[in-house]
Amino acid sequence: MERKYKHLSLEERCSIARLQEDGQSIRQIAAIMDRSTSTISREIKRNSSRQQGYRPGYAHEQAQARRWTGSRLERDEALRDSVIEKLTFGWSPEQVSGFLRQCPQSIRISHESIYRFIYAQIARTKDYRWRRYLPRAKSKRGWRGRRGGSSVKTIQDRISIHQRPSEVGTRKTLGHWEADLMLFSSYGQAILAIHERSSRLLVLYQQPNKAAKPVVDHLIGMLASLPKSLRQSITFDNGSEFAAHYELARTLDMQTFFCDPHAPWQKGGIENAIGRMRKNLPRKTDLARLTQDQLSSLARNYNHTPRKCLDFKSPAEVFLSSLLHFKCESTFLLPQE
Numbered sequence: 001m002e003r004k005y006k007h008l009s010l011e012e013r014c015s016i017a018r019l020q021e022d023g024q025s026i027r028q029i030a031a032i033m034d035r036s037t038s039t040i041s042r043e044i045k046r047n048s049s050r051q052q053g054y055r056p057g058y059a060h061e062q063a064q065a066r067r068w069t070g071s072r073l074e075r076d077e078a079l080r081d082s083v084i085e086k087l088t089f090g091w092s093p094e095q096v097s098g099f100l101r102q103c104p105q106s107i108r109i110s111h112e113s114i115y116r117f118i119y120a121q122i123a124r125t126k127d128y129r130w131r132r133y134l135p136r137a138k139s140k141r142g143w144r145g146r147r148g149g150s151s152v153k154t155i156q157d158r159i160s161i162h163q164r165p166s167e168v169g170t171r172k173t174l175g176h177w178e179a180d181l182m183l184f185s186s187y188g189q190a191i192l193a194i195h196e197r198s199s200r201l202l203v204l205y206q207q208p209n210k211a212a213k214p215v216v217d218h219l220i221g222m223l224a225s226l227p228k229s230l231r232q233s234i235t236f237d238n239g240s241e242f243a244a245h246y247e248l249a250r251t252l253d254m255q256t257f258f259c260d261p262h263a264p265w266q267k268g269g270i271e272n273a274i275g276r277m278r279k280n281l282p283r284k285t286d287l288a289r290l291t292q293d294q295l296s297s298l299a300r301n302y303n304h305t306p307r308k309c310l311d312f313k314s315p316a317e318v319f320l321s322s323l324l325h326f327k328c329e330s331t332f333l334l335p336q337e
Contacts, residue, residue, distance in 0.1 A: 008035075008043060008063070013056035016040065020054060072109060073117040079107050083114055087133040090279060091305055093118075098312040115141075137279045155258065157246045161235060161266050164257045168233060174198045174322055175232040178270035179219065181210065181241055182281065189287040190241075191295065192218055193277070194234070195270040199319040200307055202273050204299045206292055216244040220251050233257060235267045277302065 008016075012033060019029045026044070030037040047059035073080045086096045093114035101108055121130045122139055131139045168176045174196065182191040190207040192215060205218050223231045233255040236242040245256040259266040280298050303319075306312040 008039070010056060010060045013043070013047075013059050016043065017054055017056045017059075020044070071113060071117050071120070072107075073113065076107065079109065080117075083109070084133065087114075087118075089305070090135070090276070090301055092135040092276070094308050095306050095312070098308050099306055102312060132279065135276045135279055137282070154240065155238065155243050155245070157249075158238075158258050159256065161257045161259050164233065164235065164255075168197065168235075171198050173232075174319075175226075175230045177223075177231070177234040178267040179234055179236055179242070180264075180267070180270045180274060181207065181215070181239065182274055182277065183210075183283070184281075184285055184287060185283050186286060186288075191281070191287070192222075193270060193274055194219070194222060195273050196315075196319070197269050199322070200269065200273070200310065200315040201319045202277075202299055202302050202315065204277075204295050206287060206290070206295055210239075210241045212241055212244040215241045216247045219248060223248075223252060223254070228253065235259065237264055237267065273302070 012035075015033060016029055019032060024032070026040050027037050029035075030040045033040070043059065044054050047062045048054040049058050052058070073083060082100070083096055086099065087093070091099070093111040096114060097109060097111040115134075118130050118133055119141075122128060128139050131137050167173055176197045177194050178197060179192070179194045182193055184190065188209045190210055192205045192207050194203045195201070203222055205222060207218065208214055219234070223234075231252055231254050234245075234248065235257045236245060237259050238261055242258075245258075248254040248256055264271050277298065303316040304314045306314050310318050
């Protein structure tokens with residue numbers, strides 16, 4: 001049977017040192033460890049210290065250092081430029097990896113390698129601008145939670161997400177949406193975001209404030225042009241800005257559902273979308289200097305970015321493939337002033 005070579009572990013190097021101290025020959029050490037004589041001989045010759053002879057810790061460090069040649073992105077300038085170019089467009093490392101995997105004659109690289117490369121640059125150079133290449137622009141990995149109140153008892157005709165049809169959870173049917181507000185440092189500034197669960201299409205609209213009436217009016221304006229099959233339901237959190245949700249049922253015959261208190265993950269699609277948009281719209285953004293056209297451009301870029309969950313197709317592709325009778329500009333569904 002063919003035997004595959006395996007690098008010596010630290011434990012094996014400790015055994016070599018111990019057997020060598022006991023006076024065993026190279027052939028005897030190789031027989032005891034079930035390794036070839038040439039492997040043991042080469043190990044002792046290459047990884048011994050001139051002053052102290054063979055020491056397992058030193059030998060292991062020497063072997064590791066000899067194998068390390070830097071990350072692939074450090075060595076391959078063309079690949080590095082290609083990856084960074086796509087990260088600049090707002091793509092996530094996983095999207096870049098998936099896209100390159102589909103390209104003919106492309107060098108494959110995992111999303112984990114891209115993450116490690118970015119974080120290594122931050123650690124080595126202390127230049128935190130590197131984090132801007134990541135979707136959420138975080139300089140460290142990890143989840144940061146947040147506590148807050150709930151308006152559950154004050155929302156009229158509130159229906160729990162647990163009463164939502166099971167087909168909504170499968171994401172196989174178009175027409176089921178999620179909504180949330182993006183808030184900013186300046187008081188009263190907000191962006192209304194809605195997200196179609198199946199295609200992952202994102203629509204953004206600037207709000208004058210957090211009041212429930214303007215929010216529901218804009219929701220109606222954004223969804224009214226769609227056929228009924230494409231506006232079947234919408235899911236909210238328990239913010240007071242969605243307290244007038246019943247107007248959607250009365251005007252558009254849409255079902256409305258609400259997450260459990262403190263459980264925004266139950267509408268994970270819109271939460272993820274907003275997290276990605278924070279790269280270009282951080283909380284310190286002054287919306288007074290941002291036009292609706294600029295906001296539409298950000299949404300357009302998001303909707304044309306390939307997604308792993310869509311087999312690396314873009315939300316725009318998936319949405320349009322299901323709606324051949326819609327014009328291309330309908331993809332973004334942005335209401336006209």
